Amino acid sequence: MARFDLIIFDNDGVLVDSEPVANQVLASLLTEYGFPCTPEESIATFMGHSMAQVRTMVEARLGRAVPAELEARYFAQLFPAFERSLQPIPGIVDALRAIDQAVCVASSGTHERIRVTLGATGLWKRFEGRVFSAQDVARGKPAPDLFLHAAASLRADPRRCAVVEDSPAGVTAANAAGMTSFGFARLMSAEQLAHAAAVFSDMRRLPQLLQDPPAARSGP
Numbered sequence: 001m002a003r004f005d006l007i008i009f010d011n012d013g014v015l016v017d018s019e020p021v022a023n024q025v026l027a028s029l030l031t032e033y034g035f036p037c038t039p040e041e042s043i044a045t046f047m048g049h050s051m052a053q054v055r056t057m058v059e060a061r062l063g064r065a066v067p068a069e070l071e072a073r074y075f076a077q078l079f080p081a082f083e084r085s086l087q088p089i090p091g092i093v094d095a096l097r098a099i100d101q102a103v104c105v106a107s108s109g110t111h112e113r114i115r116v117t118l119g120a121t122g123l124w125k126r127f128e129g130r131v132f133s134a135q136d137v138a139r140g141k142p143a144p145d146l147f148l149h150a151a152a153s154l155r156a157d158p159r160r161c162a163v164v165e166d167s168p169a170g171v172t173a174a175n176a177a178g179m180t181s182f183g184f185a186r187l188m189s190a191e192q193l194a195h196a197a198a199v200f201s202d203m204r205r206l207p208q209l210l211q212d213p214p215a216a217r218s219g220p
Contacts, residue, residue: 004101004180004210006156008147009127010048011107013166014184016117017087019043025077030058033066043187048141048167050108050134079116086120089186091203096126098207104130106150106163108140108170130154142169144177151177162210171196182209 013019023042030037035058037045046054051071059066096103104127107114111133118124118131132150134140151158163174166184171193174181183193185201193199197214200206 003160004162005160006151006154007099007101007103007210008106008150008161008163008179009103010165010170011105011109011114011117013047013089013187014164015089015092015105015123016121017089018082018117019047019187021081021086022078023047025074025081026054029070029074033070035062047187048108048169050140053140075113082116082120086117088121088123089203095203095206099210101210102154103127104132104150104154106132106146108134110135142172142176144173147173147177147179164206165196168192168195180214182206
């Protein structure tokens with residue numbers, strides 16, 4: 001019997017190649033608001049977090065509030081850029097074809113962002129009806145709430161769930177949920193994702209890894 005009943009995918013950076021575009025937009029806006037930031041620094045600091053968490057982190061460092069328009073301006077710039085140029089992560093389409101288990105998306109992004117990105121890359125129908133957002137739970141990653149919510153909604157035992165993530169926060173959340181985490185080291189280094197049960201950098205390897213998986217890790 002297969003080790004996993006459900007494969008849970010993060011969206012940005014795992015299914016869709018959105019992180020470079022998103023962090024360029026975010027870094028530019030944060031710099032404008034008095035928080036100097038490069039796209040590379042944005043990836044290192046904020047990748048895997050919701051916009052609500054980004055706001056909290058930035059305001060804590062600045063010691064003051066960020067203008068309320070941040071989120072609206074961010075998405076107003078982001079979605080047109082996605083619709084123009086967004087591509088699937090190399091190898092993900094073939095990997096999904098080779099995976100027999102049920103799949104879903106559990107992302108720190110909003111439902112609108114997930115719908116836009118999966119629609120722009122032709123992946124929406126593969127996940128329609130099995131899409132979960134940080135908007136659905138009280139606590140986003142690195143808390144386990146989102147992954148546990150996805151598993152409960154699809155009636156899957158967390159111990160028989162695999163999570164494919166590309167950020168330390170996402171791997172931490174998967175581990176805390178008692179699931180087996182697979183760290184996709186494309187923008188983050190293997191060392192930054194070393195707390196995953198397995199780390200890989202070529203999405204074409206994923207189906208085989210799921211057939212012969214490592215043991216799940218618990219905790220951070």
